[in-house]
Amino acid sequence: METIADTKTTLGTSSDGDDDAGGTDMSVESREFKKEADAINKHLGTTNLWDYLPFLEWFDMSGAKKKVLAAMSRQDAFMQRLIDSERWKTLDHADTDANGGEKKSMISVLLSLQKKEPEVYTDKMIRGLCVNLFTAGTGTTSIAVEWAMSLLLNHPAVLKKARDEIEASVGASRLVTAEDVPRLTYLRCIINETLRLYPATPLLLPHQSSVDCKVGGYHVPKDTMLIVNAYAIHRDPTMWENPDEFRPERFEDGKAQGLFMLPFGMGRRKCPGEAMAFRVVGLVLAALIQCFDWEQVDGVHVDMTQGPGTSFTVPKAVPFEAICKPRAAMRNVLP
Numbered sequence: 536m537e538t539i540a541d542t543k544t545t546l547g548t549s550s551d552g553d554d555d556a557g558g559t560d561m562s563v564e565s566r567e568f569k570k571e572a573d574a575i576n577k578h579l580g581t582t583n584l585w586d587y588l589p590f591l592e593w594f595d596m597s598g599a600k601k602k603v604l605a606a607m608s609r610q611d612a613f614m615q616r617l618i619d620s621e622r623w624k625t626l627d628h629a630d631t632d633a634n635g636g637e638k639k640s641m642i643s644v645l646l647s648l649q650k651k652e653p654e655v656y657t658d659k660m661i662r663g664l665c666v667n668l669f670t671a672g673t674g675t676t677s678i679a680v681e682w683a684m685s686l687l688l689n690h691p692a693v694l695k696k697a698r699d700e701i702e703a704s705v706g707a708s709r710l711v712t713a714e715d716v717p718r719l720t721y722l723r724c725i726i727n728e729t730l731r732l733y734p735a736t737p738l739l740l741p742h743q744s745s746v747d748c749k750v751g752g753y754h755v756p757k758d759t760m761l762i763v764n765a766y767a768i769h770r771d772p773t774m775w776e777n778p779d780e781f782r783p784e785r786f787e788d789g790k791a792q793g794l795f796m797l798p799f800g801m802g803r804r805k806c807p808g809e810a811m812a813f814r815v816v817g818l819v820l821a822a823l824i825q826c827f828d829w830e831q832v833d834g835v836h837v838d839m840t841q842g843p844g845t846s847f848t849v850p851k852a853v854p855f856e857a858i859c860k861p862r863a864a865m866r867n868v869l870p
């Protein structure tokens with residue numbers, strides 16, 4: 536029998552934003568974008584004296600504002616290059632779909648709208664929208680995958696149950712697809728339980744009261760910055776039984792209905808990417824579980840310490856590391 540070498544795999548981003556380990560298979564464009572995003576994140580999450588003494592913003596003594604603005608301008612130029620290249624593709628195929636009938640990219644959809652309403656869909660607006668979605672949608676989902684894999688490695692029974700579900704629903708003759716994910720209900724419980732214990736953005740995004748109001752008996756004046764501690768809510772022992780335990784079963788058969796959790800926020804400013812996040816995180820986890828056998832490195836529990844946080848997200852302090860081996864059953868499917 537052919538032997539398949541075990542591979543030590545590292546996923547994700549350490550809390551200092553330095554992603555050497557996970558970045559080796561990234562495209563040049565992805566690396567460039569990530570470099571600027573990391574440069575911005577590094578400063579966005581820090582406390583600035585001008586949060587307390589607003590006049591200090593004018594002096595920018597730490598130089599943080601200057602660095603963030605410079606990185607944002609490089610990110611903007613990068614996005615404009617993507618838009619221009621999509622525009623040229625559209626010109627080349629003036630009479631047909633730029634992608635030859637394939638699914639259109641978001642930029643190409645926005646460029647079609649630009650033709651109809653140029654004053655609304657300006658390049659500046661498209662750049663802003665794309666940067667916003669890239670920034671909000673990439674770090675959060677990769678962090679969620681990393682926490683989920685770490686939890687699975689430390690809970691082999693849960694990992695096995697997830698594998699069994701994929702075996703029963705998809706089998707081993709083909710790779711799991713995005714269409715399979717909604718049927719993998721136990722996998723969804725795992726994602727929910729991961730987001731409960733390790734919400735990618737534990738304090739959501741800061742909100743601001745638009746009018747004077749009362750919250751939980753406290754008077755909140757207009758224009759106050761409000762921060763919701765989702766992390767604490769998700770581990771509230773008055774609500775959740777053994778809140779620190781990783782137990783995806785608590786979400787089975789709608790059992791957790793009515794229990795309060797908000798990893799995507801709530802209300803008008805709730806994350807618009809929730810459905811996409813479940814699809815992407817679900818597909819990545821399902822493929823990793825379906826295709827590989829996983830083991831802890833030297834039998835040591837995966838470190839679950841949380842990092843100090845980069846801007847609004849909280850990744851692992853130590854990136855996820857594990858031994859993975861392609862499954863013999865999937866040899867015909869894996870490239």
Ligand code: HEM
Nearest residue numbers: 671672675676679735739740798799800801804806808812
């Ligand atoms: C596991 C993955 C994700 C998590 C945990 C997450 C979480 C959140 C949270 C907590 C907020 C702030 C909500 C609030 O302040 O009340 C937010 C906002 C946002 N998210 Fe996500 N998100 C994820 C994935 C995505 C994806 C995949 C996209 C898009 C591709 C996305 C796009 C956005 C945008 C644009 C906002 C700002 C919405 C606004 O302020 O109106 N997110 N997300």
